[in-house]
Amino acid sequence: MQHLDLDFVRQQFPMFQTELGQKIGFLDNAGGSYVAGAVIDRLTDFYTNYKVQPYGANPISNRAGEAMELGRRTMAELLNVSADLITLGASSTQCFNTLSIACTPLVAKGRSAAAGEVIVSEQDHESNIGGWERLCQQQGATLKIWPVDPESGELALEDLEKLLSNKTAIVAVTHSSNIIGTINPINEIAALVHGVNAKLVVDGVSYAPHAWPNLDVLDADAYVFSTYKTYGTHLGVMVVREDFLQELAPQCHFFNMPYPNKRLDSAGPDHAAIAALAGIGDYFAALHDHHFAGKKGLPLHRKARAVAALMNQHENELCAYLLENLNDLPVRIFGRKTIEQREANIALSSPKISSKALADGLAEYDIAAKNGHFYAYRLLQAMGVADMNDGVLRISLSHYNSLEEVERCVAGLRAMLG
Numbered sequence: 001m002q003h004l005d006l007d008f009v010r011q012q013f014p015m016f017q018t019e020l021g022q023k024i025g026f027l028d029n030a031g032g033s034y035v036a037g038a039v040i041d042r043l044t045d046f047y048t049n050y051k052v053q054p055y056g057a058n059p060i061s062n063r064a065g066e067a068m069e070l071g072r073r074t075m076a077e078l079l080n081v082s083a084d085l086i087t088l089g090a091s092s093t094q095c096f097n098t099l100s101i102a103c104t105p106l107v108a109k110g111r112s113a114a115a116g117e118v119i120v121s122e123q124d125h126e127s128n129i130g131g132w133e134r135l136c137q138q139q140g141a142t143l144k145i146w147p148v149d150p151e152s153g154e155l156a157l158e159d160l161e162k163l164l165s166n167k168t169a170i171v172a173v174t175h176s177s178n179i180i181g182t183i184n185p186i187n188e189i190a191a192l193v194h195g196v197n198a199k200l201v202v203d204g205v206s207y208a209p210h211a212w213p214n215l216d217v218l219d220a221d222a223y224v225f226s227t228y229k230t231y232g233t234h235l236g237v238m239v240v241r242e243d244f245l246q247e248l249a250p251q252c253h254f255f256n257m258p259y260p261n262k263r264l265d266s267a268g269p270d271h272a273a274i275a276a277l278a279g280i281g282d283y284f285a286a287l288h289d290h291h292f293a294g295k296k297g298l299p300l301h302r303k304a305r306a307v308a309a310l311m312n313q314h315e316n317e318l319c320a321y322l323l324e325n326l327n328d329l330p331v332r333i334f335g336r337k338t339i340e341q342r343e344a345n346i347a348l349s350s351p352k353i354s355s356k357a358l359a360d361g362l363a364e365y366d367i368a369a370k371n372g373h374f375y376a377y378r379l380l381q382a383m384g385v386a387d388m389n390d391g392v393l394r395i396s397l398s399h400y401n402s403l404e405e406v407e408r409c410v411a412g413l414r415a416m417l418g
């Protein structure tokens with residue numbers, strides 16, 4: 001079976017050429033990944049050669065506009081969706097906030113008999129909860145919380161079924177949790193949600209870096225993720241299906257309303273960051289062509305998915321090793337104890353040593369990992385974490401991590417906890 005060529009992968013990231021990049025085993029990837037060189041090249045090119053207002057007749061402005069179009073087009077190709085359905089925001093949180101405001105007509109005041117309820121999951125990052133809560137408060141609508149199991153942190157479909165009714169307008173849930181790492185069965189959730197004619201909004205921020213979303217098969221009405229966690233610039237990408245988009249209150253200038261990709265564009269993010277999205281495509285293509293030389297003619301989304309499968313396999317091997325070792329240490333592992341239906345994102349806590357002390361201790365081993373609640377505040381509260389500021393220690397892997405880095409992390413943890 002084909003394996004990821006880790007040397008080749010690491011050559012694509014300038015961070016690994018720096019002194020600190022070589023020294024530190026970076027295992028805080030769920031917070032934000034390293035940036036691929038191809039992205040940095042495009043960013044530098046934009047800022048160096050055409051950082052002016054785009055879409056003017058002069059050649060400098062023209063190039064800026066073309067580079068931005070290429071960035072948007074590349075993201076559309078990587079996801080295999082029409083560029084019209086993609087809104088780019090400063091972050092995923094901004095995308096979710098804009099989307100929740102745009103959903104006002106769906107949970108309109110006085111429409112309670114038809115659709116006055118929104119369901120959010122307790123497992124989610126606050127990014128996909130707060131906006132929905134504010135919308136409900138403002139509209140006098142009901143916010144229902146889909147609770148997690150306090151021990152496992154997982155969501156049960158039966159609990160969602162109990163909450164759904166013909167009043168449900170929207171259900172917001174994460175594709176996978178940034179704490180427990182379980183991958184949720186989005187299409188089974190979608191079938192239930194669509195069964196009561198509600199819309200499903202999915203947070204793909206934690207999932208996308210591990211397995212690049214396949215929107216051909218995911219039955220979400222809106223899907224959001226952050227490109228600064230997928231080796232790119234700091235943006236949020238929001239894909240909203242056409243029929244959902246039609247029902248939403250536009251958030252753009254009135255004269256931009258005819259353009260679908262501008263309807264939810266409440267404030268255009270950094271032009272150069274948009275242009276540099278093309279570099280994520282370059283990165284996937286370079287990896288693909290290196291590993292699958294005979295299949296260079298494939299469309300970009302097929303290349304991305306083939307590469308993502310290799311990345312995922314590599315991460316899972318590292319994660320299985322990490323879990324095996326953690327399983328015989330005196331720690332609470334949040335989420336599943338094996339790699340099954342799980343991404344390489346492991347949170348843990350110790351009854352004896354604070355999560356902060358564990359993170360500080362790992363730094364002595366030149367391992368970067370972080371402690372805290374990671375904005376999944378409600379999840380950790382439900383799971384009984386007492387000190388939210390200390391929270392959990394999170395070790396989150398990326399495909400560019402090596403076994404040696406994970407071994408060093410395990411050695412550090414063993415020394416502190418064993």
Ligand SMILES: Cc1ncc(COP(=O)(O)O)c(C=O)c1O
Nearest residue numbers: 091092093125127178205206226
């Ligand atoms: C699962 C999840 N959702 C949403 C977000 C928010 O993303 P952004 O920082 O782009 O607003 C994060 C950020 O860490 C996250 O982990």
